[in-house]
Amino acid sequence: MLTDHQADIESLLVERSVEQFLYYEAELLDNRELHEWFDHIADDISYRMPRRLMRENQASAFSEQGYYFNEDYGSLKARVERFDSEYAWAERPPTRTRRHVTNVSVSEDDDSLDDGELHVESNLLVYLSRGDSEAHTFYSARRIDTLRQTDESFEIADREIRLDQTVLDTDNISIFL
Amino acid sequence: MAAGDIPNSTAQTLQAARESLDEGLFPLEFFHDEGLHDLEMERIFAQSWVFIGHESEIPEPGDYAQRYIGDDTFIFVRDESGEINLLFDSCRHRGTEVCRAEQGNTSHFRCPYHGWTYKNNGEAAGIPQKSKAFKDLDREEYGLAHVPRLETYEGLVFASLAEEGPSLDEWLGDFKWYFDVHMKLPEGGMEVIGEPHRWVVDANWKTIADNFNGDSYHTAWAHGSVVDLELGGEETVGHAGTGESLDRHIHCDGHTTSMRGFEGEDVFLTYPDEIVEDLFTKDDLSEGQWELAKQALSFTGAIFPNFGFLHFGDTTDDPEKDVAPFFTIRKWRPIGPDQMELWSWGLAPKNAPEAFKQRMYKMYTSNFGPTGNFEQDDVPIWKSITEAADGQFAQSQNLQLNYQMGLEWMSEMDIDDEWLGPGFAYTENLEEGGMRLFHEQWYEMLAGNDRTDATGSPINVTEDR
Known part of the structure; x- marks a missing residue:
């Protein structure tokens, strides 16, 4: 039985390791090391980005049926591998991105979690520009993840990306969030 | 409205453009022109039937x-x-x-x-x-x-800001024969899944109109990544003009559809057997429409001025999974000469099992919409046309884009004499007549004429079928 003090330190260490993982993940994606990123995707992944709705009396509503992404391991892998093709014009040249991850919260006692899994929420702000232009756009989202501890790191077992935009100001979404 | 309302310089430029269209040429500068945008809003979008939902x-x-x-x-x-x-x-x-x-x-x-x-x-x-x-x-x-x-x-609601003019029925004309196939093939019709995707892109609306009016030529190149990954079959997204398949470009009453298919085979856009057997019905279709659906692998097309559709079979989101069809409709709403808002809906047969509807919606988002493996690569291309059209060079050099594919001195084109539908069908999909016809109608409406005055050869074949 840990004392309160030890328990606090344990949870701080967990929070720190989760944050370090999210920063590392952001770095992989910003550097377009997509295959290295995909090494951290669990083979039972559910990767979703529902369509945000705009309603008169609700601050945050999401479509029950409509989405941008609803990927399993195979379809997410295909999306990663597509960018290996010299014909994936959306990312030739690659978009310039910078992911800012903040407001991280970690919970270990969610009933839906299995052993070694963590419920992690974070805010994500992505700066994105493309081509020979000063034009840029932002994606802003709350991410709700289930992270699973592995020997030396984490893998993403579930991710829901709750985008803040209803009408997108972008050519496409050719990056992972 | 008379053509005289347009400033003389614009009227002359337009008239010159109309004449070069007979040679299969169209000015690059028209893809980014403030004055033309205002005219388009007044004379096309305030006069046409525009899709609402x-x-x-x-x-x-x-x-x-x-x-x-x-x-x-x-x-x-x-x-x-x-x-x-x-x-x-x-x-x-x-x-x-x-x-x-x-x-x-x-x-x-x-x-x-x-x-x-x-x-x-x-x-x-x-x-x-x-x-x-x-x-x-x-x-x-x-x-x-x-x-x-x-x-x-067929559940698709269109509106017109003009008090008078052709009815929607007249506007769609015999093209309904083709669109009926999409809407009436499943018993109970089609319904929208979820809410439309919406995104604003810095491209002129005529770039996407060109693309949906019969651009079979671009697929193997612009969507080469999909071919590389085997997310779509060679027959669906491969090079135009190479297959032994039933590839047709069909033009009918000012609207266009291109299809790929297999003559004499039971394809039904790769809908699974149980959907075909349980749900597809000849009740509301003619024998010819049924035959078309049966042999079809994919359809793309556009209704003038700003409605487009894709009904594809033979695609997947994962090379390890079975192929499945998707059906999507869209509109492009001009916001300025260099900007439009895209609206894109996924549909599925209303009476299909829930799991199958979800699979169709998944196929739609994997291929089209802002995250689609196809569409991600289209939009930056359309944007770059718009950028090239801005500035002085396109205008000062009078740069003309080439739409000559399919004109008699460029290609040997045959019209399918046995074709089972209205309008006419080219036996090859290596031609750009749908785009020329789109630009002709665009011209006629800007000039204050009726869009049915579009007459370019060999664009209008009027014989009854």
């Missing part, structure tokens, strides 16, 4: 969605009696917009400014302190304004 998006009384024609905002709403209305979103008192959300359900729309209230059929219901403040005002004259004309074809 599908009835299944607002199934219950009070269901509404904000929709746009050009720069104007409307409320697409089903009233308490079940009728569909398209109301101009502006209070009759001071002009404030009264609809505050993208979608929802309400019995009334309330103006936030002074509290004027309207029923969901547009009638004025409440005017605060009316007996003192507006005692002579006739409520019946102060409802929300209805769009002049609103008509429905």
Whole structure:
């Protein structure tokens, strides 16, 4: 039985390791090391980005049926591998991105979690520009993840990306969030 | 409206462009021109039938969605009696917009400014302190304004800002024969899944119109990544003009559809056998329409001026999974000479099993919409055309884009004499007649003429079939 003090330190260490993982993940994606990123995707992944709705009396509503992404391991892998093709014009040249991850919260006692899994929420702000232009756009989202501890790191077992935009100001979404 | 209303210089440029269109040429500068944009809004978008939405998006009384024609905002709403209305979103008192959300359900729309209230059929219901403040005002004259004309074809609702002109039925003409195949093949018809994807892109609307009016030539190149990954079969997305398949470019009453298929085979857009057996019906189709559906692998097409569709088989989101079909419709709404808002809907047969509808929606988002493996690569291309058209060079050098593919001195094109539908079909998909026809209609409407005055050869084949 840990004392309160030890328990606090344990949870701080967990929070720190989760944050370090999210920063590392952001770095992989910003550097377009997509295959290295995909090494951290669990083979039972559910990767979703529902369509945000705009309603008169609700601050945050999401479509029950409509989405941008609803990927399993195979379809997410295909999306990663597509960018290996010299014909994936959306990312030739690659978009310039910078992911800012903040407001991280970690919970270990969610009933839906299995052993070694963590419920992690974070805010994500992505700066994105493309081509020979000063034009840029932002994606802003709350991410709700289930992270699973592995020997030396984490893998993403579930991710829901709750985008803040209803009408997108972008050519496409050719990056992972 | 007479062509004389246009400034002389613009009229001359337009006339020159119309003449070069007969040579298969069209000026690059027209893809980014402020003056032309204003004319397009006035003479095309305020005169044409513009797509609003599908009835299944607002199934219950009070269901509404904000929709746009050009720069104007409307409320697409089903009233308490079940009728569909398209109301101009502006209070009759001071002009404030009264609809505050993208979608929802309400019995009334309330103006936030002074509290004027309207029923969901547009009638004025409440005017605060009316007996003192507006005692002579006739409520019946102060409802929300209805769009002049609103008509429905197979659940697809279109509106026209013009008081007069051809009916929707006349506008679509015999092209309905082709679109019927999509909407009526499954018993119970098609319905929209979820809400439309919407995104604003810095591209001129005519770039995407070109693409949907028969650009089979681009698929193997622009979408080479999909071919590389085997997410779509060679017959669906491979090079145009190479297959032994039933590849046709079909032009009918100003609208275009391109198809790929297999002559004499049972393809049905790779819908699974149980859907074909349980759901597909000849009841509302002619023998010819049924034969077309049976042999079809994919369809792309456009209805003038800003409606497009894709009904594809033989694609997947994962090379390890079975192929499945998807059906998507879209509109492109010009916002400026260099900007448009794309609206894109995924559909599925209304009476299909839920799991199959979800699979079709998944196929749609994997291929099209802002995250689609196809569409991700299209939009930056359209944007770059618009960028190239801006500036002085395109104009000063009079750069003409080439739309000559399929013209007699460029290609050996045959018209399919045995074709089973209206309009006419080229036996090859290596031709650009749909785009030329699109630009001709564009010209005729800008010049103040009827779009059916578009006459270029060999664009119009009028013989009855």
